[in-house]
Amino acid sequence: NDVERLRLTRKLNMNIFLAQLIESTNDTWGVDLFEVDALSNHRPLTHVALHLFKQRNILKQFQIRELTFFKFISAIEAKYRNNPYHNNIHATDVLQASHHMLNFSVFKNVFTELEVFAALFAAAVHDVDHPGVTNQYLINTNSDLAILYNDESVLENHHVTLAFQTLSTEGCDVLSTLNRKQHQMFRKMVISVVLATDMSKHIQHIGHLKTMVEIRRLSSSASSIIDPENAEDKLQILQSLVHCSDLSNPLKPLNLYLQWTDRIMEEFFRQGDLEKSLNLEVSPLCDRENSNICKSQMGFIDYVVHPLWEIWSRLTQPDCQPIMDILESNRVWIASQVLTEDDKHDGDDDGDDDKDDDDGDDDVIR
Numbered sequence: 001n002d003v004e005r006l007r008l009t010r011k012l013n014m015n016i017f018l019a020q021l022i023e024s025t026n027d028t029w030g031v032d033l034f035e036v037d038a039l040s041n042h043r044p045l046t047h048v049a050l051h052l053f054k055q056r057n058i059l060k061q062f063q064i065r066e067l068t069f070f071k072f073i074s075a076i077e078a079k080y081r082n083n084p085y086h087n088n089i090h091a092t093d094v095l096q097a098s099h100h101m102l103n104f105s106v107f108k109n110v111f112t113e114l115e116v117f118a119a120l121f122a123a124a125v126h127d128v129d130h131p132g133v134t135n136q137y138l139i140n141t142n143s144d145l146a147i148l149y150n151d152e153s154v155l156e157n158h159h160v161t162l163a164f165q166t167l168s169t170e171g172c173d174v175l176s177t178l179n180r181k182q183h184q185m186f187r188k189m190v191i192s193v194v195l196a197t198d199m200s201k202h203i204q205h206i207g208h209l210k211t212m213v214e215i216r217r218l219s220s221s222a223s224s225i226i227d228p229e230n231a232e233d234k235l236q237i238l239q240s241l242v243h244c245s246d247l248s249n250p251l252k253p254l255n256l257y258l259q260w261t262d263r264i265m266e267e268f269f270r271q272g273d274l275e276k277s278l279n280l281e282v283s284p285l286c287d288r289e290n291s292n293i294c295k296s297q298m299g300f301i302d303y304v305v306h307p308l309w310e311i312w313s314r315l316t317q318p319d320c321q322p323i324m325d326i327l328e329s330n331r332v333w334i335a336s337q338v339l340t341e342d343d344k345h346d347g348d349d350d351g352d353d354d355k356d357d358d359d360g361d362d363d364v365i366r
């Protein structure tokens with residue numbers, strides 16, 4: 001009947017739209033992964049990872065059965081929690097951004113298939129089972145995880161351990177076809193890339209990248225900046241590539257960036273609520289009663305994101321320029337909101353008791 005036909009047509013159109021979105025992950029920066037999440041019954045990671053690993057021919061190269069990869073990545077996706085920010089959509093976002101940047105011309109003929117496999121695998125699993133609180137919170141509350149990992153990269157150790165434990169789930173061992181040497185190198189690379197997503201390593205990333213750019217400037221003869229024979233340099237670049245992908249929200253189209261901002265703020269605010277309920281000192285910027293979202297984004301861009309991406313873009317020019325342009329335009333927009341926000345608050349300063357203006361969420365940028 002008509003209702004049934006309408007329902008099927010709608011379902012068919014959604015699947016066609018989903019297939020087009022997933023196809024666009026091959027070569028587009030800023031795919032709307034929230035849309036992929038909605039259309040894929042909340043399985044964006046499984047859909048996009050399967051597509052990208054097949055598109056890169058990784059499954060064939062390492063004789064990995066598609067069903068085995070499907071079972072593994074589904075098991076990983078199921079272990080991502082429904083946090084506002086650190087969830088399976090964020091993992092898909094970092095995976096797709098890493099895939100995109102591995103295609104930069106400066107990396108042509110640099111990485112082996114095993115290195116590409118390890119980097120994308122690390123991106124997909126890098127926040128699995130994230131509890132939605134920071135390392136510092138886990139340390140301050142003497143959590144089991146902090147005790148287990150002696151306060152050192154607590155979350156990141158947990159993510160990579162759980163990822164390798166998942167390989168031993170029935171039918172999930174995607175590494176079973178690797179030989180001993182490959183398995184050993186793969187494991188070393190994945191551990192180092194996931195541990196390098198710890199924000200406490202952020203300054204070291206910048207230092208290593210500056211050194212690499214400086215060496216290239218001095219040895220101007222070397223056309224390709226990266227020596228494919230230097231495994232250590234290549235591993236550092238893969239660490240920075242995934243770390244940059246992890247900090248790429250402000251370099252995405254504004255409507256996506258703003259959704260990530262709302263999500264991280266809600267996640268940090270929930271941590272602030274927890275800290276209040278435990279009579280702990282509320283972490284900076286985590287107090288929902290007293291936060292200025294635009295100002296924290298300005299600080300995040302100026303002191304965290306831009307310093308990293310500025311040096312990364314120097315190493316990866318010219319392909320990084322369009323992405324840096326998005327960061328610049330987003331920063332201009334945020335700055336304009338700070339001004340408007342200040343004007344709004346100035347308006348409140350006429351001794352008006354009612355601090356909240358009528359909708360009460362003037363801080364949340366839409």
Ligand SMILES: COc1ccccc1COc1cc(C2=NN(C3CCCCCC3)C(=O)C2(C)C)ccc1OC
Binds near residue numbers: 285
């Ligand atoms: C320092 O920035 C903030 C603080 C509180 C609210 C908002 C911000 C800015 O907005 C973002 C922040 C992050 C992150 N910040 N940090 C850490 C947290 C601990 C403090 C010290 C270093 C930074 C992370 O690990 C991640 C990568 C999850 C990710 C996306 C953001 O916006 C889209």
Ligand SMILES: [Zn+2]
Binds near residue numbers: 090126127246
């Ligand atoms: Zn992450």
